[in-house]
Amino acid sequence: MKLYDLTASGNCYKVRLFAALAHIDLELVGVDLAAGEHRQAPFLALNPLGQVPVLVDGSRVLRDAQAILVYLAGAYGGLAWWPSEPAAQAEVVQWLSTAANEVQHGLCAARLVDRFGYALDKQVALDKAHALLAVLDGHLAQHDWLAIGRPTIADCAVYPYVLLAPEGGVDLGAYPHVQRWMSRIQALPGYLPAE
Amino acid sequence: MKLYDLTASGNCYKVRLFAALAHIDLELVGVDLAAGEHRQAPFLALNPLGQVPVLVDGSRVLRDAQAILVYLAGAYGGLAWWPSEPAAQAEVVQWLSTAANEVQHGLCAARLVDRFGYALDKQVALDKAHALLAVLDGHLAQHDWLAIGRPTIADCAVYPYVLLAPEGGVDLGAYPHVQRWMSRIQALPGYLPAE
DSSP: OEEEEOTTOHHHHHHHHHHHHTTOOOEEEEOOGGGTGGGSHHHHHHOTTOOSOEEEETTEEEESHHHHHHHHIIIIIOTTTSOSSHHHHHHHHHHHHHIIIIIIIIIIHHHHHHHHOOOSOHHHHHHHHHHHHHHHHHHHTTOSSSSTTSOOHHHHHHHHHHHTGGGGTOOOTTOHHHHHHHHHHHTSTTOOOOO | OEEEEOTTOHHHHHHHHHHHHTTOOOEEEEOOGGGTGGGSHHHHHHOTTOOSOEEEETTEEEESHHHHHHHHIIIIIOTTTSOSSHHHHHHHHHHHHHIIIIIIIIIIHHHHHHHHOOOSOHHHHHHHHHHHHHHHHHHHTTOSSSSTTSOOHHHHHHHHHHHTGGGGTOOOTTOHHHHHHHHHHHTSTTOOOOO
């Protein structure tokens, strides 16, 4: 299986982290975003949205980190990471949506400004980042993991941009329950640090 | 089952539309966002993010339209709408992420500005809206439905804000395949128009 990857991308790290935790082998194929490779025809044929990561497994091509997590967990990772009951799946999907929406437009956007010079509204991103962190901290004050009482792809989808928050100027000092959750993730067997 | 609902919300319409198509009864509970009800303790206890829709089914409480679609389809709607194979689920989840991210921050955001006076960057929203519509149109030139060759919750998650695009100043005239897909959805038995 090939993962079209950018080392610095938190969205790609979601997939690399989960693959490490679930002992799934991935062949990493670097995509040179700085050179605009994601805007050229060969890559757009894999993902017309022009985003990494993309997973290629035989004839199957999947875009979007959250969808790739569902596929890898369901096909290779076992029910521990992605359950089969609808209510449990929905509890996980709540956080996949949060990763695609609030995390992307808060924590991730703030980092895109500071680390990569994107012309986004930094204050809007910071406001969204802290609003989400407050909700996360409240949730994690009562739960060890984001969903269904155990580590799942929900944690893998949300954790990377929380870990990378300081690169966007977001201090996690006010969120002790978030920090303890991060420590729990980092203590999982097979944990892969961000590069 | 209770759906905490706002009539004008496209995110709530995703759930109402699917429930109509799948013959699932919902008791609608109006949330008065204009009066700030979503920012008050009783509602925040249901969803700390302060967003509609929220589904309450017995002791189960779910936020996020996409997660609610997974739950309703999985628990009540049958495999037609939400398949059980990981690869098929992932194909659907690609579009659930698109609904939570690109649709929300493009088509939905443009409408929030025009219809509800939100202080968002309208040009950014319009650019994202048209970028996504171009990708959608290309996809729908080759597929009748967004995922797995049949109507699924993927279509229900993306369709509402496409339908409501003109309320955000987005003309769909340049996207004929999107328009034909909309007609196919509108021809499904049980289809519920937006209010």
